[in-house]
Amino acid sequence: MTILRPLAFLLPESGTKIALIILNRPLDIALTTKLWTKSMLTAATDGAVNQLCKIFSDNKDDFLPDIISGDFDSADPGILEYYKNKNVEIVPTPDQDETDFTKCLRIVCQRLDPVKVFSIVALGGFGGRLDHSLANISSLYTAKEMSSLPVMLVSSSSVACLLEKGKHTLYCDTGLEGDWCGLIPIGCPADHVTTTGLKYNLTDQRMAFGELISTSNSIVDAKVTVDTDQPLLWTVGYKSSL
Numbered sequence: 001m002t003i004l005r006p007l008a009f010l011l012p013e014s015g016t017k018i019a020l021i022i023l024n025r026p027l028d029i030a031l032t033t034k035l036w037t038k039s040m041l042t043a044a045t046d047g048a049v050n051q052l053c054k055i056f057s058d059n060k061d062d063f064l065p066d067i068i069s070g071d072f073d074s075a076d077p078g079i080l081e082y083y084k085n086k087n088v089e090i091v092p093t094p095d096q097d098e099t100d101f102t103k104c105l106r107i108v109c110q111r112l113d114p115v116k117v118f119s120i121v122a123l124g125g126f127g128g129r130l131d132h133s134l135a136n137i138s139s140l141y142t143a144k145e146m147s148s149l150p151v152m153l154v155s156s157s158s159v160a161c162l163l164e165k166g167k168h169t170l171y172c173d174t175g176l177e178g179d180w181c182g183l184i185p186i187g188c189p190a191d192h193v194t195t196t197g198l199k200y201n202l203t204d205q206r207m208a209f210g211e212l213i214s215t216s217n218s219i220v221d222a223k224v225t226v227d228t229d230q231p232l233l234w235t236v237g238y239k240s241s242l
């Protein structure tokens with residue numbers, strides 16, 4: 001059984017440290033700053049350095065990532081040079097069979113101390129290109145082979161993480177949960193899914209695209225349970241402040 005508080009990484013408590021991966025999507029200054037201060041390790045993937053420079057143009061030295069990785073087809077060469085001169089570690093990941101995010105996750109999982117970090121947060125998971133967004137979800141599957149830490153994909157209004165087959169207790173008690181959630185059988189159908197704590201619960205039901213997927217659902221109990229025979233994507237909206 002796993003226990004997860006999916007939005008804990010958004011709380012200001014200093015005891016809950018994260019590893020932060022910045023993806024190449026427009027960044028929100030307030031959210032990025034908040035997550036940065038909670039990070040023990042920060043990594044930027046390729047074109048994400050352009051996004052960092054855009055929002056922190058006047059104070060980018062206060063937000064130097066620990067690692068910049070990628071195939072470097074998107075990062076502005078001048079910006080990359082800037083970070084290199086600031087002694088930021090640049091890790092080229094030229095392989096063209098995996099996305100920069102998957103390759104960055106592997107590096108981060110090798111470097112982080114799983115005792116000190118309670119989750120890996122990837123900022124900029126959705127929006128823009130659908131192929132990238134789907135690849136980012138696929139990376140959540142790959143990440144399960146790299147680390148037992150939860151990986152949270154974050155966009156401007158949604159958070160998503162992968163629930164492996166088995167029983168899960170999700171504490172949705174941060175006060176930041178939005179008014180919608182979803183449970184999606186994205187890799188393959190799940191034949192037996194039971195939930196509690198949701199407005200629309202499932203009772204030993206089959207979930208599959210073209211049959212039943214759970215969208216526009218909502219949390220009605222601070223404790224949500226999910227019992228599934230296949231991995232499911234859990235997604236929830238969040239409010240940017242309490």
Ligand SMILES: Nc1ncnc2c1ncn2[C@@H]1O[C@H](COP(=O)(O)OP(=O)(O)OP(=O)(O)O)[C@@H](O)[C@H]1O
Pocket residue numbers: 022023024025045046047048070071073074075098099100101102124125126127128129130132133136
């Ligand atoms: N439009 C997008 N939507 C969601 N995620 C994105 C998008 N664009 C980029 N990303 C994420 O940011 C990472 C780094 O982006 P980058 O600029 O390197 O994209 P790319 O060069 O087009 O593709 P790749 O990252 O696969 O080499 C990607 O691996 C992906 O996870």
Ligand SMILES: Cc1ncc(C[n+]2csc(CCO)c2C)c(N)n1
Pocket residue numbers: 071095096097098099100
């Ligand atoms: C079947 C298949 N489809 C697409 C790609 C292309 N691709 C996937 S990830 C990636 C890296 C992008 O930075 C690239 C180019 C491939 N290799 N194999």
